[in-house]
Amino acid sequence: MHDTIGWRDHILFTPGPLTTSPTVKQAMLRDLGARDDRFLELVREIRTKLLTLAEVPADDYEVVLMQGCGSMGVEATLQTAVPRSGKFLVVANGAYGRRMAEMAKAMSVEHHVLQYAENTPANPDDIDRILTQDKTLTHVAVVHCETTSGIFNPIGAIGKTVSDHGRSYIVDAMSSFGAAPIAVEEWGIDWLISSANKCIEGVPGFSFVIARKEALQRCEGNARSLCLDLYAQYMDMRRNGQFRFTPPTHAILAFHQALIEHESEGGCVGRMNRYKENNKLLRREMREIGFQEYLPEDEQGWIITSYLYPSHPLFSFSSFYDRLRDEGFVIYPGKVGDADVFRVGNIGRIAAADILSLTAAMRRVLAAMGIELKAAGIPCGCIA
Numbered sequence: 001m002h003d004t005i006g007w008r009d010h011i012l013f014t015p016g017p018l019t020t021s022p023t024v025k026q027a028m029l030r031d032l033g034a035r036d037d038r039f040l041e042l043v044r045e046i047r048t049k050l051l052t053l054a055e056v057p058a059d060d061y062e063v064v065l066m067q068g069c070g071s072m073g074v075e076a077t078l079q080t081a082v083p084r085s086g087k088f089l090v091v092a093n094g095a096y097g098r099r100m101a102e103m104a105k106a107m108s109v110e111h112h113v114l115q116y117a118e119n120t121p122a123n124p125d126d127i128d129r130i131l132t133q134d135k136t137l138t139h140v141a142v143v144h145c146e147t148t149s150g151i152f153n154p155i156g157a158i159g160k161t162v163s164d165h166g167r168s169y170i171v172d173a174m175s176s177f178g179a180a181p182i183a184v185e186e187w188g189i190d191w192l193i194s195s196a197n198k199c200i201e202g203v204p205g206f207s208f209v210i211a212r213k214e215a216l217q218r219c220e221g222n223a224r225s226l227c228l229d230l231y232a233q234y235m236d237m238r239r240n241g242q243f244r245f246t247p248p249t250h251a252i253l254a255f256h257q258a259l260i261e262h263e264s265e266g267g268c269v270g271r272m273n274r275y276k277e278n279n280k281l282l283r284r285e286m287r288e289i290g291f292q293e294y295l296p297e298d299e300q301g302w303i304i305t306s307y308l309y310p311s312h313p314l315f316s317f318s319s320f321y322d323r324l325r326d327e328g329f330v331i332y333p334g335k336v337g338d339a340d341v342f343r344v345g346n347i348g349r350i351a352a353a354d355i356l357s358l359t360a361a362m363r364r365v366l367a368a369m370g371i372e373l374k375a376a377g378i379p380c381g382c383i384a
Helices: 022-027 037-054 070-081 095-106 124-133 155-164 230-240 249-264 267-289 317-326 352-368
Strands: 061-067 087-092 110-115 139-143 168-172 191-195 206-212 304-308 341-345
Touching (some): 022 249, 037 249, 061 070, 070 095, 070 206, 070 230, 087 095, 095 168, 124 155, 317 352
Parallel strands (some): 168 191
Antiparallel strands (some): 061 206
């Protein structure tokens, strides 16, 4: 386990919030005013660094920071980007795609849902067919890495389809930005949304949107909300570099430090390589224990992995979870609709030794529960 500034944390094998470095935590041990020049300079640096990380030209793209969790950033984008006369296609193969549809319904934004099973990646041909048939669709929204299961959607191919049809493209890259290659400009992404507490390894408190300026500047008056008006937030940041309302100052301080550490690790490639190694080791160890993955290997991403519940009569996820937590490790419940699963993330400030510590604890917990699983490669879970 990690000793951090005088206390002992659990190691978080979750999709975020996640385990952060001691120096990211330490960065929050300052108090800065929301209008302090030093704070405003940090905000400016963060916005510049995010454009560099996204590899997009500052002349064509803008970064807008938005207080709140990632879902609030998604909602702010949807209700600002889509005009009141617009309609968007939601591509959904998990809880977060479905949540976009729920947001649209709550905001009375016209939309159509293209629904897939949680273990099925989106197909650009289906999107092409729908956009051909429905000329009223103005926007397409998709989740890159669906942390419901861990699956990656082909946002590059989808982007080409959306661009060919001349529609606007919204990508929820909450769990992938910073640790997966995303060619924002090449793939025609007009709006990319992510969060401070994911692959950049900051703490919760705000999301950010990397938006094509041309698209953003057409959005005045679109918002259905006062506080989540992304255009109004952009205009204030453009005028004076400030948030419209009280900013998450400590989360900003942590994120600035997290970006420095992201750069020192080798940027997106370096972070991705560590996460891929974590995931490779995790999957090997879990198979040796006897756990079966929910997704086929060729569709499994490297952010989070879903595992089927063992069919053993003594297995209880709540007991398994509690015992692991008592050992110092936190995993994540499942969300898929057609199976009983739990999830193990391998992002955050964790490395191979932490993966091995987790799986060793799993072996101890299963033994204490009186459970012995079958050898690797033999199914040990059952579809509900």
